[in-house]
Amino acid sequence: MRPDILAPLFGRVAALPGVGPKTAKLFDRLLARPGAEARVVDLLFHLPTNVVDRSQRPKIAEAPMDTMVVIKATVVEHRRPQGRFARAPFRVLVEDETGDIELVFFLANPDWIERSLPIGGTRWISGRIELYDGRRQMVHPDRVLDEAGLARLPPFEAVYGLTEGLQTRYVLRATEEAMTRLPALPEWQEPSVLAANKLPAFAEALRGAHRPESASALSPQHPARQRLALDELLASQLALRLVRAKMRRLPGRENRGDGRLSHAIESALPYSLTSAQQRALADIRADLGSDKRMLRLVQGDVGSGKTIVAALAMASVAECGRQSALMAPTEILARQHYERLAPLLEPVGLRVALLTGRLKASERAALHAAIGAGEIDVVVGTHALVQTDLAFHDLGLAVVDEQHRFGVQQRLALGSKGEAVDVLVMTATPIPRTLALTAFGDMDSSALDEKPPGRTPISTRALPASRIGEVVAGLQRALAQGARAYWVCPLVEENEDLDLAAAEERAADLRRYFGDAVGLLHGRMKGSEKDAVMEAFQRGDARLLVATTVIEVGVDVPEATIMVIEHAERFGLAQLHQLRGRVGRGTGQSSCLLLYKGPLSETAKARLTIIRQTEDGFRIAEEDLRLRGEGEILGTRQAGMPGFRLADLTAHARLLAIARDDAELILRRDPELSSERGKALRVLLYLFERDEAIRLLRAG
Missing domain, CATH: 2.40.50.140 (Nucleic acid-binding proteins)
Known part of the structure; x- marks a missing residue:
């Protein structure tokens, strides 16, 4: 239960004096999640972006x-x-x-x-x-x-990010009213930390941030902004450590396999594992063999060989007679994992099944029964795996792919499907160290920072959109020789209808040159339609696949050697790198063409320069964080993982280290948060909506 002291902050903005029904809807659009109402806390955490100097x-x-x-x-x-x-x-x-x-x-x-x-x-x-x-x-x-x-x-007046129809004066008036509702909250920061960093009290910091007394008050290094950032980072670090402590407290089961299945799989591979894969496997097997629960992140670049690492981990668990499950964010990715894992695992006698939301009721019932009876060793699926009616015979390992698409709750839900389940999380987005500490501070981490042998380098070029005719002519020559290509359409804006229209228009345009060889893939298609288009592309019936970014282009077609990304200037670095990684998977020379429309901003120029210079996903991730902050690197805005509203990881890295050390010290001294400061920290966790951590604390 949220403490009563916070009740005024979680009231509706619509209830503030001076906010009428029409303005309330505009505040909802600006501040709230889709379908929700804006709350006073959302307004107070919506800080000014500029000042008018009068x-x-x-x-x-x-x-x-x-x-x-x-x-x-x-x-x-x-x-x-x-x-x-x-x-x-x-x-x-x-x-x-x-x-x-x-x-x-x-x-x-x-x-x-x-x-x-x-x-x-x-x-x-x-x-x-x-x-x-x-x-x-x-x-x-x-x-x-x-x-x-x-x-x-005032000599300096705050300027806020707005939505159409909402004027600054409405936000100024509403924040004045919201400030009057700010209760006297207990101090949750260590006094020595505040003194050493010359930071004000929370309420004073919030007032200072909303009523700047100079242009410098907008700087992330201003004491008011630093104080608010430190509070948010401490809430985040404390929550992650509580999740981790919960996992650590839960007794594990030793899954020390004898190696017969994993050795058989490894010896059948046409290549040797990289030293990075061997290190990650050694980490995983040490975790599996201990009596503590495993919670490990394997982060690897595009094509670094995460699937084989997961397959060998599952084989180790199967050697102990237990089951494994792999959860992927989309049906296309789940099907792809299944198609990769089955040929690796079935020859050594392991039974692999695919469970998605598309199965008929009778098929699903039969598969659930087989999983419950222990007749399936490895289950691959979407979030259908965490549905309450699925019971495993003895789940030993849960593998979560593309972690940033799932919240902590879904990860824990899959881990609770068996007794002492070990959890392995995989992501193809290499994560800068500062971000790994904030987003995945509850996990141990292994990095696959080498490419397997045989991966061909990808030639990357940037061309102005005015040369699109040359690109089409080049595609005609390549496709005539049997090549296959992707054409990714731009993100028009946060609007699926407009994205779809742009993709349909581009597909129709390209069909004038390539006829039925053009396939179209977008987020509005039914699962069966997507599969049909993908299968046609994999078979080579469709040789040019036009796709929006709404769908997961995480498809593995080794024959595809050309990637065209239209309006490349609209994409983030990590996105460009992910898309480029769809080619270069076979033996043929691959190329990636970045079509851009000028004039380019300095950031867009920097992105296109970096993506041409390197294929090192870890370097690209660091540059991406530097260029645009942490907000979108992991897709946090769309995902269950909370992004930061007051902290900026690039500017507040020093504060992150302070928050991390403080959180560790607190939980060593007061693991139940029952002291006076502990009670204040519970208020902090609720204020920043890290309620999940409090529930774990109560659950013991």
């Missing part, structure tokens, strides 16, 4: 051009447009002892102007001055104030 208050003659100023002036004349000039702007002449200036209002309400700027009245006017025909003018001042209004005008 600290300059010069005389008219001394006012700099094109800079925000506040001038004090007397209203001299109204120049209201008349007759056939009625659509011209309304002009107002104002002056002080040094000179005059004309205020210009287009399509304005004349009554409002005459009321706000009465002739002979003194007003304080905020805006930017420019020269027009040799005269000073200010077009649409952003504030016209009397003396009482000036007293309320």
